[in-house]
Amino acid sequence: MKDRFIVSPAPHFHDQTTTKNVMWNVVLALTPALIFAIYFWGFKSLLLTLLGAVSAMVTEAIIQKLRKVPITVSDGSAFLTGMLLAYNINAGAPWWIPVLGAAFAIAIGKQVFGGLGNNPVNPALLGRAFLMASWPTLMTAGWSIPKGGTLSGITDPSVIAVNLQNLSPKAYDLVTGATPLKVAQTLRDSSFVSSLSANAEQGFDLANRIFTNLTDLSALKNLFWGNIGGCIGEVSVFALLLGAAYLLYKNIIEWRIPLFYIGTVFVLSFFLAPLKGSGFSPLLPFFHIFSGGLMLGAFFMATDYTTTPITKSGRIIFAIGCGILTVVIRLYGGYPEGVSYSILFMNVLTPLIDKFNMPKAFGRVKK
Amino acid sequence: MRLKTFPGGVHPPDEKKYSAAMPITEIPLPQKVCIHLSQHIGSPSKPIVAVGDEVLTGQKIAEATGFVSLIQHSSISGKVTAIDRFPNATGFNSMAIQITGDGSDKWIELIDEQNFMDLPIEEMKKRIGDAGICGMGGAGFPTFVKLSPPADKPIDTVILNGVECEPYLTSDHRLMLEKGEEIIIGLKLIMKILCAEKGMIGIEANKPDAIAKMQELTKNEPHIEVVTLKLRYPQGAEKQLIYAATKRKVPAGGLPLEVGIVVQNVGTAFAVYEAIRYKKPLIQRIITVTGSPVVNPQNLLARIGTPFSELVDFCGGTKEEVGKVICGGPMMGFALPSLEATVGKGSGGLVLLNKETARLKEEGNCLRCARCVDVCPMNLVPCMIVSAVKYDNQKLAVSSGLNDCMKCGACAYVCPAQIRLVQYIDTGKIRYAEAKK
Numbered sequence: 001m002k003d004r005f006i007v008s009p010a011p012h013f014h015d016q017t018t019t020k021n022v023m024w025n026v027v028l029a030l031t032p033a034l035i036f037a038i039y040f041w042g043f044k045s046l047l048l049t050l051l052g053a054v055s056a057m058v059t060e061a062i063i064q065k066l067r068k069v070p071i072t073v074s075d076g077s078a079f080l081t082g083m084l085l086a087y088n089i090n091a092g093a094p095w096w097i098p099v100l101g102a103a104f105a106i107a108i109g110k111q112v113f114g115g116l117g118n119n120p121v122n123p124a125l126l127g128r129a130f131l132m133a134s135w136p137t138l139m140t141a142g143w144s145i146p147k148g149g150t151l152s153g154i155t156d157p158s159v160i161a162v163n164l165q166n167l168s169p170k171a172y173d174l175v176t177g178a179t180p181l182k183v184a185q186t187l188r189d190s191s192f193v194s195s196l197s198a199n200a201e202q203g204f205d206l207a208n209r210i211f212t213n214l215t216d217l218s219a220l221k222n223l224f225w226g227n228i229g230g231c232i233g234e235v236s237v238f239a240l241l242l243g244a245a246y247l248l249y250k251n252i253i254e255w256r257i258p259l260f261y262i263g264t265v266f267v268l269s270f271f272l273a274p275l276k277g278s279g280f281s282p283l284l285p286f287f288h289i290f291s292g293g294l295m296l297g298a299f300f301m302a303t304d305y306t307t308t309p310i311t312k313s314g315r316i317i318f319a320i321g322c323g324i325l326t327v328v329i330r331l332y333g334g335y336p337e338g339v340s341y342s343i344l345f346m347n348v349l350t351p352l353i354d355k356f357n358m359p360k361a362f363g364r365v366k367k
Numbered sequence: 368m369r370l371k372t373f374p375g376g377v378h379p380p381d382e383k384k385y386s387a388a389m390p391i392t393e394i395p396l397p398q399k400v401c402i403h404l405s406q407h408i409g410s411p412s413k414p415i416v417a418v419g420d421e422v423l424t425g426q427k428i429a430e431a432t433g434f435v436s437l438i439q440h441s442s443i444s445g446k447v448t449a450i451d452r453f454p455n456a457t458g459f460n461s462m463a464i465q466i467t468g469d470g471s472d473k474w475i476e477l478i479d480e481q482n483f484m485d486l487p488i489e490e491m492k493k494r495i496g497d498a499g500i501c502g503m504g505g506a507g508f509p510t511f512v513k514l515s516p517p518a519d520k521p522i523d524t525v526i527l528n529g530v531e532c533e534p535y536l537t538s539d540h541r542l543m544l545e546k547g548e549e550i551i552i553g554l555k556l557i558m559k560i561l562c563a564e565k566g567m568i569g570i571e572a573n574k575p576d577a578i579a580k581m582q583e584l585t586k587n588e589p590h591i592e593v594v595t596l597k598l599r600y601p602q603g604a605e606k607q608l609i610y611a612a613t614k615r616k617v618p619a620g621g622l623p624l625e626v627g628i629v630v631q632n633v634g635t636a637f638a639v640y641e642a643i644r645y646k647k648p649l650i651q652r653i654i655t656v657t658g659s660p661v662v663n664p665q666n667l668l669a670r671i672g673t674p675f676s677e678l679v680d681f682c683g684g685t686k687e688e689v690g691k692v693i694c695g696g697p698m699m700g701f702a703l704p705s706l707e708a709t710v711g712k713g714s715g716g717l718v719l720l721n722k723e724t725a726r727l728k729e730e731g732n733c734l735r736c737a738r739c740v741d742v743c744p745m746n747l748v749p750c751m752i753v754s755a756v757k758y759d760n761q762k763l764a765v766s767s768g769l770n771d772c773m774k775c776g777a778c779a780y781v782c783p784a785q786i787r788l789v790q791y792i793d794t795g796k797i798r799y800a801e802a803k804k
Binding site: 004005006007008009010011012013014015017018019021022072075115116117118254305306308310311312358359360361362363364365 | 720
């Protein structure tokens with residue numbers, strides 16, 4: 001009897017990376033942020049995250065069953081989508097918010113296009129956009145105060161001005177009731193500033209004083225650790241950087257997109273973000289890169305393989321585009337935060353960016 | 368100092384530990400050999416013997432059938448017992464001359480030319496052609512053709528390829544250690560034939576003993592440089608080696624001679640030396656028999672046409688179940704259905720993989736993760752070529768680089784979805800080549 005061996009085309013060797021371990025490694029890298037969220041808001045944040053993840057997996061399994069294709073929920077991609085969706089909602093949201101959002105993300109954001117690898121935009125962000133459009137108040141108001149912190153990140157909102165509460169109840173409500181970016185947006189609104197005080201000069205001065213406090217070192221420290229108001233997974237810059245470092249080390253995400261995205265926001269906000277009347281401040285760009293969903297977006301969503309360009313130069317263009325849009329939305333748009341819409345918008349442009357950035361083969365002369 | 372290399376590429380585990388320290392051992396004469404008529408690029412050779420003829424070791428048994436073709440010789444003495452289709456080193460069957468040995472290994476007459484360095488260039492080329500030498504790194508391009516560049520393409524540099532970037536293989540490594548002097552003479556002969564003033568020997572940094580040996584041997588040779596290269600696959604590919612060593616870029620679709628360079632494998636240089644000095648035909652080569660299932664992995668000196676099963680038996684057989692047998696290295700080698708096939712002129716290794724390593728993994732969806740784009744040494748977009756081939760879009764496949772792909776397999780090596788990119792690309796190459804006809 002002759003030996004019969006496996007015959008297949010070369011290569012006969014493969015490295016250890018698989019779709020499954022890429023996905024679960026990203027989940028692992030997102031875990032520090034979840035631990036911080038549990039510390040800030042209790043187990044409610046864990047529950048909401050798990051609800052999102054489970055809802056995503058169940059939705060995916062049901063649709064794959066209906067489509068009569070192999071059920072691949074164990075690859076972790078649905079879990080990751082559900083997790084990222086939950087990271088984008090506020091810890092005070094009702095339980096059905098992540099459930100509906102994740103189901104929408106998987107069904108409409110991913111499976112209708114053919115599942116893994118075929119979705120045009122980031123499904124988690126699409127899910128978030130769906131929730132924002134359907135339940136805007138649940139998504140942008142009613143923030144829970146984090147343990148050991150304040151919503152606006154200002155360490156002690158009552159000492160901004162002597163007796164702020166009496167001086168201007170409206171200003172007091174703002175600094176105690178809104179997230180950092182919302183405060184910054186509101187302070188740019190001249191009708192709000194003029195309503196702060198009967199004396200225009202005084203109102204203007206008060207706004208500037210709040211703005212200085214919002215972006216000072218002690219506030220930045222709060223932004224870095226994450227004891228501020230915001231979505232479950234976005235608040236702690238420290239926890240997200242920890243996970244990002246792991247992914248960079250494991251070569252799962254590449255450095256170009258986060259670097260150029262965050263870099264663009266940094267540079268633009270230095271020049272564009274100062275409040276009218278206040279000068280340039282080296283702290284202000286840090287306020288902009290530490291606040292909102294930028295860290296989560298730049299490291300974990302804008303680096304999503306499927307929806308970002310495959311060429312190196314394309315990735316840089318994509319990232320700079322995200323950065324410009326984020327700053328434009330934050331400073332001139334209707335929303336305090338623009339990360340998710342910027343990424344969604346650039347996702348849509350991805351095929352076009354790729355088309356114009358195809359590399360020249362080794363040894364081919366540029367035409 | 369930063370070591371020289373090329374852009375892109377991967378870094379698979381080198382797995383050379385099995386056989387790197389094993390000296391070259393000649394294995395006993397096989398009882399039967401199969402000399403394939405197509406072991407090279409070009410038209411197949413034509414038999415000039417008939418069943419029943421007696422032949423000597425080294426006797427010419429098949430002639431070339433064109434300019435790009437090759438002469439074949441008997442590798443043992445005995446009787447021609449069949450001219451038929453036999454399994455070859457690429458996993459298929461093809462025409463071959465089977466010779467049953469008489470055990471005496473009676474050779475044709477060899478010479479020992481004293482002043483072989485001063486022979487006329489045409490005589491040198493004739494001896495290389497008569498010896499049936501083709502590139503011994505795997506592709507098997509007839510060597511005398513490569514040494515006959517058109518007059519308007521002057522060659523200034525000859526690069527010897529001692530990179531051996533395929534995992535597991537150590538045959539070139541051992542040859543450099545044990546036949547270093549002869550390789551250098553072979554290089555000088557090639558330089559003389561091409562009127563090239565510079566010689567280079569490219570070796571990857573994982574072979575420090577071979578680098579030291581070659582440096583020692585060339586310390587009084589101002590025209591020959593030993594280039595230490597950073598460990599990276601596929602550095603042994605011609606265009607990548609040329610770029611790593613000289614920073615010259617071979618134009619896409621072009622040959623190295625267009626940038627004034629000819630690359631030869633170190634084994635080819637050794638064969639050139641033997642052919643010119645002794646008129647010795649290419650009837651044996653070094654082949655690494657290795658892999659975790661092999662009891663005693665070794666570097667064997669084997670006659671061309673020796674059945675692979677005899678090599679494995681000589682190495683003590685196998686100690687675990689074999690899942691896959693590869694002729695060549697694991698990145699570009701051919702999987703063989705059985706051990707019946709025989710050693711060819713380009714067979715540098717026989718790699719046995721166990722069941723676990725050989726297990727084929729399920730293909731998933733492309734994530735567009737772009738790992739294939741990052742590692743492609745030809746700067747192509749492999750995932751795009753694959754989807755273009757899948758949806759039969761010839762224009763997109765070609766514009767994504769279908770024709771520039773050299774099938775090194777770096778993309779399929781890193782693909783997290785286990786997509787067999789090389790297979791799709793090969794399908795595309797074949798389909799669209801047929802469409803052109």
